[in-house]
Amino acid sequence: SDPVAAAPQRSFVLLKPDAVRRGLVGAILSRFESRGLKIVAMDLRYVDGDLADQHYAEHVERDFYPPLRTFVTSGPSVAVLLEGDQVIEVVRTMNGATDARKAAPGTIRGDWALSNRENLVHGSDSAESAAREIALWFPDFA
Numbered sequence: 058s059d060p061v062a063a064a065p066q067r068s069f070v071l072l073k074p075d076a077v078r079r080g081l082v083g084a085i086l087s088r089f090e091s092r093g094l095k096i097v098a099m100d101l102r103y104v105d106g107d108l109a110d111q112h113y114a115e116h117v118e119r120d121f122y123p124p125l126r127t128f129v130t131s132g133p134s135v136a137v138l139l140e141g142d143q144v145i146e147v148v149r150t151m152n153g154a155t156d157a158r159k160a161a162p163g164t165i166r167g168d169w170a171l172s173n174r175e176n177l178v179h180g181s182d183s184a185e186s187a188a189r190e191i192a193l194w195f196p197d198f199a
């Protein structure tokens with residue numbers, strides 16, 4: 058477990074295959090860094106179907122899951138562990154609305170995406186989700 062009891066909040070962020078394919082990894086990370094969030098761990102990952110199913114466990118029965126699974130396994134992603142004050146909410150705000158067609162300008166999705174699926178980034182949606190996702194993706198940091 059984390060030895061630093063008073064550590065700031067952490068969030069799991071995934072730069073999805075579209076971010077890597079489109080060469081937006083640096084630009085997206087730069088936004089998080091410029092905001093003051095700290096990269097604690099980072100790794101290029103080839104997500105397979107099993108990891109996709111575990112990560113998106115809450116969605117596996119949904120109609121949109123099969124194409125989502127195909128998408129997230131379509132090429133390498135970049136897994137990132139970010140740390141900072143209220144990082145979970147800050148990242149969700151910076152990512153923008155799930156449906157990038159409705160995401161506000163100034164957000165990552167609102168500036169660079171136009172799809173309800175290929176929306177560049179994932180961010181943990183709660184402290185409970187962050188704990189689960191960090192255990193899955195970065196067990197050394199759980």
Ligand code: RTP
Nearest residue numbers: 121125154155173174175176178179180181182
């Ligand atoms: P994420 O989990 O990736 O951070 O995105 P989110 O919380 O904003 O959205 P969520 O509801 O958790 O959905 C997970 C991902 O599934 C794809 N999606 N497709 N109706 C659809 O076709 C649909 N809805 C969601 C998106 O890639 C979304 O980010």
Ligand code: MG
Nearest residue numbers: 179180181182
């Ligand atoms: Mg989500």
